[in-house]
Amino acid sequence: MESIGIYEAKSRLSQLVERAEAGHEVVITRHGRPAAKLVPARLRGTADRKAIMDEIRAFSRSIKLKRKLTVRELRAAIEWGRR
Numbered sequence: 001m002e003s004i005g006i007y008e009a010k011s012r013l014s015q016l017v018e019r020a021e022a023g024h025e026v027v028i029t030r031h032g033r034p035a036a037k038l039v040p041a042r043l044r045g046t047a048d049r050k051a052i053m054d055e056i057r058a059f060s061r062s063i064k065l066k067r068k069l070t071v072r073e074l075r076a077a078i079e080w081g082r083r
Helices: 006-011 013-021 046-062 071-082
Strands: 002-005 026-030 033-038
Touching: 002 006, 006 013, 006 026, 013 026, 013 033, 046 071
Parallel strands: 002 026
Antiparallel strands: 026 033
């Protein structure tokens, strides 16, 4: 994974975005410490959502919830996880 200082990243942003579009990840540092990560944008399709919900259901089974989660609760958990 490539690492680049914030000052240089500002001057090479277009090039870094092109690299991200090609599937590369770049860590942007400030004073030598990681500050942000530029990653490829991925549009999530129905299959991805189903996989996420399956993972949440498996997790809920693993922690032995007292009741099953509703679809609304699963969606709320997914949204909470995106924050």
